[in-house]
């Protein structure tokens with residue numbers, strides 16, 4: 001398995017285009033993966049309608065570079081997503097991707113309607129309900145953002161594919177797969193079903209801390225890519241300064257044999273060897289190996305951080321609307337969590353527009369945590 005990391009110090013288009021071209025050229029060019037006339041769905045991270053400088057969404061100039069490469073190969077670029085909150089057109093307009101689509105003549109596809117996709121080889125999920133548009137394209141390219149993620153540790157090319165789930169199905173997966181490894185296994189199955197032909201990561205400016213929405217922009221100056229999303233994400237994670245093989249998705253992928261150990265992944269490109277010191281999200285700490293697994297399961301709530309709404313809460317109700325088990329209610333313009341119902345999925349923290357959700361570690365987690 002091979003991953004290319006190309007240096008890219010800014011979102012100046014010429015520089016972005018050169019970096020994206022460097023990545024594809026390491027794999028024989030984009031023509032290795034797509035043929036003239038094919039409909040190619042480019043899937044950026046459009047979590048929410050925020051300006052590009054917030055580093056929540058894939059930068060529009062990175063999307064532009066991929067759209068132009070697809071067109072140059074004689075294929076038809078389409079851009080689609082189902083944002084975490086808000087409708088796709090509005091989100092795309094605010095994060096600058098709608099303008100790129102318009103200028104480049106790429107159709108914007110708001111994923112609104114779902115259809116069934118059987119996945120008989122799936123190890124945890126045998127049937128997904130995903131955006132109808134997936135069945136109407138020939139190839140998919142994931143164009144994700146380099147970010148931390150409170151629940152999954154990091155979000156890159158694989159987690160980006162969760163956006164193929166439309167509206168309420170996202171919450172259903174959080175309800176059905178409450179443990180990190182179960183959710184990660186679902187993401188692995190999803191990636192093996194969708195099989196994007198290529199993965200690009202926008203790491204020019206990534207996000208550290210409480211990602212994927214409420215962290216801080218962190219300049220890394222790199223664009224990473226390859227034809228295995230699992231390998232690309234592991235190399236990205238290592239560059240961020242985390243233990244790549246300990247992330248939930250990487251753990252499952254290694255266990256299933258769909259990715260090789262990090263040391264066996266060949267890394268090429270002008271950005272090879274770069275590493276950064278990304279601040280972890282509040283809940284990244286892994287207790288694996290330090291206490292027996294049965295104890296973690298038994299004291300699940302004590303070994304996971306709980307969401308606590310601080311004084312920045314304005315009572316907008318977004319967390320209540322998106323909380324999968326309906327554990328949040330709004331009282332006196334403040335969000336209140338019922339911890340007996342809370343499944344620690346952190347959707348509230350991910351989507352809170354006021355950055356009002358803090359993750360507080362339980363007593364036992366503090367006791368066993370290395371960082372305390």
Ligand code: SF4
Pocket residue numbers: 309312313314315316317318319320330334335348351352353354355356357
């Ligand atoms: S915690 Fe955030 S999302 Fe929830 S009501 Fe308060 S401000 Fe809104």
Ligand code: SF4
Pocket residue numbers: 307319322323324325326327328337341342343344345346347348349
């Ligand atoms: S309160 Fe937050 S962390 Fe708990 S279940 Fe609801 S969205 Fe998930």
